[in-house]
Amino acid sequence: MADSNIKSKYLPTVKEMITLIGGKENIQGAAHCATRLRLVLKDNSLADTKAIGELDHVKGSFVAGDQLQIIIGAGTVNDVYAVFTEEAGISGMSLGDVKEQSAQKQNAFQRGIKALSDVFVEIIPGLLAAALLMGVTGLLSQKGIFGPKSVVEMYPAIEGFNRFISIMSTGIFTILPLLVVYSATKRFGGNPVLGLVLGAIMLHPELANAYAVGNGTVKPEIISLFGLKVSLVAFQGGIIIALMMGFVIAKLDKFFSRKVPDMIKLFLAPFLTIVVSGFLLFSAVGPLGRLLSDGITNGLMWSVDNLGIVGFMLFAGVQQIIVITGLHHVIGAVEAQLIADTGSNFIMPLMSVALMGQGGAVLGYTLAMWKSEKARQIGVSAFGSTLFGISEPALFGVNVKYKFPLIMGSIGGAIGGAYVYLSGINALGFGATAIPGFAIIAAKDSGHLHYVAANLLALAVGAILTIIYLKVRKPNMD
Structure with missing residues (x-):
């Protein structure tokens, strides 16, 4: 049972949240990770993700992996989860239980x-x-x-x-x-x-x-x-x-x-x-x-030999859009096979600059909207996640929501991809990008220095283009 002080602080938000996800009867299961509530709903279409993202203590919400994921923040999420499960009248589930429950709703593909x-x-x-x-x-x-x-x-x-x-x-x-x-x-x-x-x-x-x-x-x-x-x-x-x-x-x-x-x-x-x-x-x-x-x-090597810089820019430009669909998980198998066959992995630095392009876009959004406390809360948390290779908070909390940051981030990723091609950056493994990815970059031909430069370039382009767009077009950010 939640502490009385914690309950009084978060109960109003939790009550509104339960209403916005379709009521208690729409909840199949709930768990939490380090920063997010993860809910399995009977019908995701009943959840108003935009309204949920506007609630107090909430930094954004999105549906991924057939789970409604509500970004709360480290530490706070534990207290909100305790109040949520008590108010919803459900027993807590492990993160693995929630993943298994949500997997049952997925199609064969x-x-x-x-x-x-x-x-x-x-x-x-x-x-x-x-x-x-x-x-x-x-x-x-x-x-x-x-x-x-x-x-x-x-x-x-x-x-x-x-x-x-x-x-x-x-x-x-x-x-x-x-x-x-x-x-x-x-x-x-x-x-x-x-x-x-x-x-x-x-x-x-x-x-x-x-x-x-x-x-x-x-x-x-x-x-x-x-x-x-x-x-x-x-x-x-x-x-x-x-x-x-x-x-x-x-x-x-x-x-x-x-x-x-x-x-x-x-x-x-x-x-x-x-x-x-x-x-x-x-x-x-x-x-x-x-x-x-x-x-x-052979297909990958053909693309490098024949598409050259265009192929690298195209992949880095769209890779984070693939993340939105969830299909990016299959890339790990391709990277493993590429390392086994060639001893190196040119896909990993492309994935990193793609991610940093989106990180730059959310950074640009945050800086341009700094006077808005809500934008600061969401933006700082989302940008911090991208530095450690996690793009979902940035994608679903800001970039997909407002669309234009997603485009600017993709352009930033594409420019970073061009730098990866020109500098010949390769990785020795896979599974890490951004700051953690530095550890697995091949040292040959100043690989580490070029890796940092490529990621900073993608970050800067995404941020600058987003700020310019906000200043020039002045879109409605409601």
Whole structure:
């Protein structure tokens, strides 16, 4: 139960909020994160997001992931949530419960996109750690960053430390398919240990190394499986294949667990799952996945070679618009495959400048509307989030709401994308942008300096264009 002082402070806002979301009977569940109330409603169309955003203590509201998300602010959200659940007569739910509840209302395509996102969410911390280690060893080894000599050359005593860091930085990438198939199997409802077993098979040392086969230095062994010719090639870098196999293993595991009698299920069900999934790996899923992953990588590289600066500007200009639809989650799988195939990721800096363009737009809006306390509250919080790679408060709290900041932010992102192309910025990992993204930028050719410049450029363009628009056009901001 909420404290009496807290209740008296927030109850008027909460009562209005419940009315504006369609009443208590429209609420399916409620939870909160660090800054926002997250509500699952029976009918989102009954919620007046604009009116909710005008309430006291509220900094904006939007619907994303089939949840109504109401921006309150760090600390305050806990108190508002306590009053809200008491007034609405509902028991609190965990954030995971709310996500699961909202997922049930999504169509098959939306659920598929969310599933891809969930697979990579679990392994991104490891990838970020590895990319940060790569950044450290890059800074220590690269000449021209701190002078004509590298740090290791200037201080030979740290050569052993640098070598140690270098080994640690590449460890996760040698088993990345294994981690992906484990996470995917778990996400799709199968036994994740079976995913690990299949992942180990994908990287088995008796199989020909995929990279060696690709460059022609090794000729793979070919065997006959029931008359089908199968090349015994491992799946290093097979991220798309690992995703597909995680789904296959989960479905087979659930199927055999249902069909095999209980008396022999313990050993026969996993045996059949591994045998069948292993056969499908080498006979169907593997070849199909290789074609798909090659198509993705070749398509991206084709766009770089043929579209050049235009392609970079187009992607950086529209990427945050894709975020609005929720389809951006699939980009993580593409980035992982790109790193596996080429060793670097040019998409991440483009995503960062796209985000900073929108951050610049909300900054411009905030500065131009500084006399409005409501605009300051929303704008400062939303801009602060973009600095740490979170754009939704800026997008849904300001830019989408008023439309013109979204356009100005997209222009800022496009200009930043042009700088990324001209300077050749690359990342060593994915999953972080803006300030956190600095840690995973490749040090080669002053990559860190160019990364900062590209993001500041996108930020400045978005902010300046938004301020100019507000001063010249004087649009109605109600």
